[in-house]
Amino acid sequence: MRYLTFFILGLVFWLLLTFRISLPNVIVGSAASLICTLIFARYFFENTGKLINPRRWFWFLVYLAVFIWSCIKANFDVAYRVLHPRMPIKPGIVKVRTTLKSEFARMLLANSITMTPGTLTVDIIGDDFYIHWIFIRSQDPEIYTRMITGVFEKYIKNFVE
Amino acid sequence: MAAIIVISIGVLFNLFGCIGLLRLPDVYNRLQAATKCVTLGCCSILLGVFLHNGISAAGIKAIIAIPLLFFSATVAAHALVRGTYHFGVKMSDRSIKDDYKDAVK
Numbered sequence: 001m002r003y004l005t006f007f008i009l010g011l012v013f014w015l016l017l018t019f020r021i022s023l024p025n026v027i028v029g030s031a032a033s034l035i036c037t038l039i040f041a042r043y044f045f046e047n048t049g050k051l052i053n054p055r056r057w058f059w060f061l062v063y064l065a066v067f068i069w070s071c072i073k074a075n076f077d078v079a080y081r082v083l084h085p086r087m088p089i090k091p092g093i094v095k096v097r098t099t100l101k102s103e104f105a106r107m108l109l110a111n112s113i114t115m116t117p118g119t120l121t122v123d124i125i126g127d128d129f130y131i132h133w134i135f136i137r138s139q140d141p142e143i144y145t146r147m148i149t150g151v152f153e154k155y156i157k158n159f160v161e
Numbered sequence: 162m163a164a165i166i167v168i169s170i171g172v173l174f175n176l177f178g179c180i181g182l183l184r185l186p187d188v189y190n191r192l193q194a195a196t197k198c199v200t201l202g203c204c205s206i207l208l209g210v211f212l213h214n215g216i217s218a219a220g221i222k223a224i225i226a227i228p229l230l231f232f233s234a235t236v237a238a239h240a241l242v243r244g245t246y247h248f249g250v251k252m253s254d255r256s257i258k259d260d261y262k263d264a265v266k
Contacts (some may be wrong), residue, residue, distance in 0.1 A: 004190055004197075013196075017222060017223055017225060019217075019221055019223075023258070041170040071197075071201055074198055075174055075177075075198055075201045077195065078177065078178075078181060078198050078234050079198065081181075082177055082181035082194055083177070083180065086254070087184065087185070087186070089190060089255060090257055091253065091256045091257075092256045092257045092258030093253075093258065093259050094258060094260055095260040105243065109238065110235075111232065111236070114196060114238055114239060115196075115197065115200070115231070115235060120192060120196065120238060120239075122246060122261060123246075123250065123264070123265075128264070130260060132189050132193070132242060134190055134193050136258055139258075
């Protein structure tokens with residue numbers, strides 16, 4: 001099941017990328033996505049039935065909206081710090097604990113953190129995320145955990161786990 | 162018209178990213194500017210290309226490139242910053258906290 005989903009997704013991706021529906025193109029696309037399936041499908045989600053659950057798609061769209069908004073905010077934040085004459089930065093690496101379990105969810109959370117204002121994921125060891133923060137606002141682990149992961153963690157939990 | 166505005170915004174953010182790359186003190190902070198500004202800048206440019214071309218071969222390719230750029234940029238930033246730390250590059254004097262030091266001893 002996992003292999004089939006991956007194959008179909010790969011073929012759709014190929015067709016969108018080449019944007020031409022003709023027999024030779026579909027044959028080459030099938031061959032390419034078959035090779036990719038054989039190599040990479042074992043890293044795909046465990047449970048592909050989740051992909052057709054509408055409730056998950058709803059939370060995914062909410063997550064996407066929040067994510068794009070925080071991306072735009074991140075850009076203005078960086079632009080402000082860079083253009084300010086005295087450069088208001090207070091950098092450091094902080095440790096943040098996550099409650100997400102699956103690897104895909106953690107990957108999404110790490111990528112989201114990288115795109116949010118002033119934070120950059122350095123490493124994941126066990127349950128801990130190590131995050132480079134350009135302006136450390138608080139020294140209290142509880143407060144900064146909520147500030148960094150709180151927003152995304154609950155949405156990702158809703159649509160992945 | 163909308164395409165030109167979106168592309169201009171993208172170029173402007175790319176410029177901010179480059180200024181950040183020159184001004185910020187150490188490699189970690191520079192990567193922050195490089196990842197965020199340059200990724201969203203390039204995404205705006207791609208969105209502008211899509212608005213300019215509409216739903217055609219070039220427009221669809223530009224739209225598909227956006228999520229790919231997002232994932233590759235974040236993963237590349239993560240790999241770079243981790244590699245830099247393990248290589249032993251010091252953080253700047255203005256840093257006030259380093260939890261990672263204990264974890265990788």
